Amino acid sequence: MNAVHTTVLPVRWSDQDLNRHVNNARVVTLIEEARLSATASWLGEDGIPDPARPRVVVSLALDYLRSIDHGPELTARVRVSRVGRSSYTVAYELVQHGRVAVRARTVLVQTDPATGRSTPLPDRVRAALEGVVVPEPDSVTVRA
Numbered sequence: 854m855n856a857v858h859t860t861v862l863p864v865r866w867s868d869q870d871l872n873r874h875v876n877n878a879r880v881v882t883l884i885e886e887a888r889l890s891a892t893a894s895w896l897g898e899d900g901i902p903d904p905a906r907p908r909v910v911v912s913l914a915l916d917y918l919r920s921i922d923h924g925p926e927l928t929a930r931v932r933v934s935r936v937g938r939s940s941y942t943v944a945y946e947l948v949q950h951g952r953v954a955v956r957a958r959t960v961l962v963q964t965d966p967a968t969g970r971s972t973p974l975p976d977r978v979r980a981a982l983e984g985v986v987v988p989e990p991d992s993v994t995v996r997a
Contacts, residue, residue, distance in 0.1 A: 856933075858887075858894050858932070860890040861926050861927070861928055861929075862883050862886055862887060862928070864925070868883075868923065872920075874921060874922055877917065881913065884929075884947070884955075887931050889902070890931075899978050904966060907963075909962055910960070911961070911962050912958075912959065913957070914959075915956075919954045920954070921949055921954045925949055927948070931944070933985050933986050934958070936986060938974070939963050939972055939973050940961060940971070940974075941961055941974070942961075943958070944957070
């Protein structure tokens with residue numbers, strides 16, 4: 854298991870908009886697919902979504918650096934950048950043509966299904982996530 858999970862994502866014909874590039878809303882779906890692949894790799898069965906122990910996205914930040922085209926494959930690099938008591942942060946880079954097209958970050962929170970409120974991450978999940986943390990640099994320069 855690598856701390857930085859890499860996966861190839863297909864860019865579907867239907868992901869395009871009228872401008873012939875991947876629609877910004879579809880990028881969110883691609884990020885979700887990358888996160889599901891990564892969490893399954895890092896957490897095994899604990900990474901499979903389960904309504905009995907839901908983890909929900911409470912924050913999503915995206916920086917679109919260049920357009921994503923239909924055709925050439927898209928590579929996602931995914932890593933855990935922070936683990937808290939009930940939450941963790943996942944950072945992403947979507948790469949096409951050898952260049953980063955999108956940088957993103959999500960914060961996921963473990964919730965109690967009965968109340969919908971945050972609850973501590975299970976010890977096993979926290980330990981696995983802490984084992985793959987790659988902190989974010991103190992400052993990030995974005996160049997389009």
